[in-house]
Amino acid sequence: MSEPAPGLYERPTLISHLTGHQRIFAQGAYKAVRDLQFAPVACEEGFGMARFYPLCWRRSGGAPVLGVLRSLLPGGLGHPADVPTQESALPLLLQCFPIILPDAEAIARQQLHFDDVIADRPSDVGAPLLMADGHLSRAALIRARRAVGLAHALNDSAALSRDIDAAGLLEPWTLDFEIGDGRRVRIDDLQVVSAARLHHPELAEIIAAHGAMAGLCLSLHRASLFRVNALLQAARRQAAALPDSGPGEALAS
Structure with a gap:
């Protein structure tokens, strides 16, 4: 198994005749999908994801991981209002879930x-992992092919x-914003390609x-x-809907 987003999977379980009766649901039914703040992506996803989210890097195990920042706030809060809710707008990692x-x-x-977790917001009856003949159901097969x-x-x-x-082409991308009512949001572990190095010969060689x-x-x-401007607007809307806070309260770090 692979876990490109630490903490995404809670109960990794082998798909077999013993677990094939378990049902899977639309991705948005799972808390992990709704809550993931930084989702690793492949280069091939860039065109689709860049319309909705900042593409940047976050280090994991000492290595930079390309991904999208889906929100400035943790816990599934503050997603941009203009991002479509359909499956195709999700990073592939989350389209595969569970x-x-x-x-x-x-x-x-x-x-x-598969991640053997409860779908806390199901919108349909779901589908089994395996059909009666032991083959993957259509829903499971589509996600499995995407995962591979x-x-x-x-x-x-x-x-x-x-x-x-x-x-040496990456530089820190620190986000530090006031989002209203004395609240601030700060994320200081992201990186971007330095604007000053965009025309560096070594970058051309890498490409x-x-x-x-x-x-x-x-x-x-x-x-x-x-x-990030859309993320900031969404965070400010979310902050305005929260109970009053004390001065300087941080909602994310």
């Missing part, structure tokens, strides 16, 4: 795992991120080594950063 992203060992063994494809794509994106980091998709992703990355 199917767990497989690692190389799971792929080699042809094993699939994403696992490979994230490896490619990780290689690009490592090269950018090794070249040439990783292909046109890498170049497009990096262009979209810089253009997407303005979406």
Whole structure:
């Protein structure tokens, strides 16, 4: 199994004849999907995600991870109002949920795992993981195929991120905003490609080594950063709806 977003999965469970009766639901029915603040993405997702969220990096285990910042606030609060609610607007990692992203060992063994958690906001009756004949249901199969494809794509994106980091092209992107009623939000563990290094020869060499998709992703990355304004507006709307706070209360860090 692979966990690109620490804490996303609570109860990883092997899909087998013993667990195939478990039902899966629309992604938004799961708290983990609604709450995930920073979602890792592959370069191939850049075009779709940059319309809605800032593309940036966050370190995990010492390595930079490309992802999207979905909200300035934790706990599923403060999502931009102009982001569509349909499945296609979710990062692929969350489109797969509750199917767990497989690692190389799971792929080699042809094993699939799912997160055996309760869907606390179901909007339909769901679908079983396995049909009576032992095959994956259509809903499970679609998510499983996405998960396997994403696992490979994230490896490619990780290689690009490592090269950018090794070249010293990343710089801190600290977000610190006043959101009303004495509340502030601060996120200080994000990184972006330095604007001063965009025309550095080493960046051109990295793009040439990783292909046109890498170049497009990096262009979209810089253009997407303005979406932090939509996150800020959403955070301020959310703060206005919360009970009064004391001065200087921080809602996120």
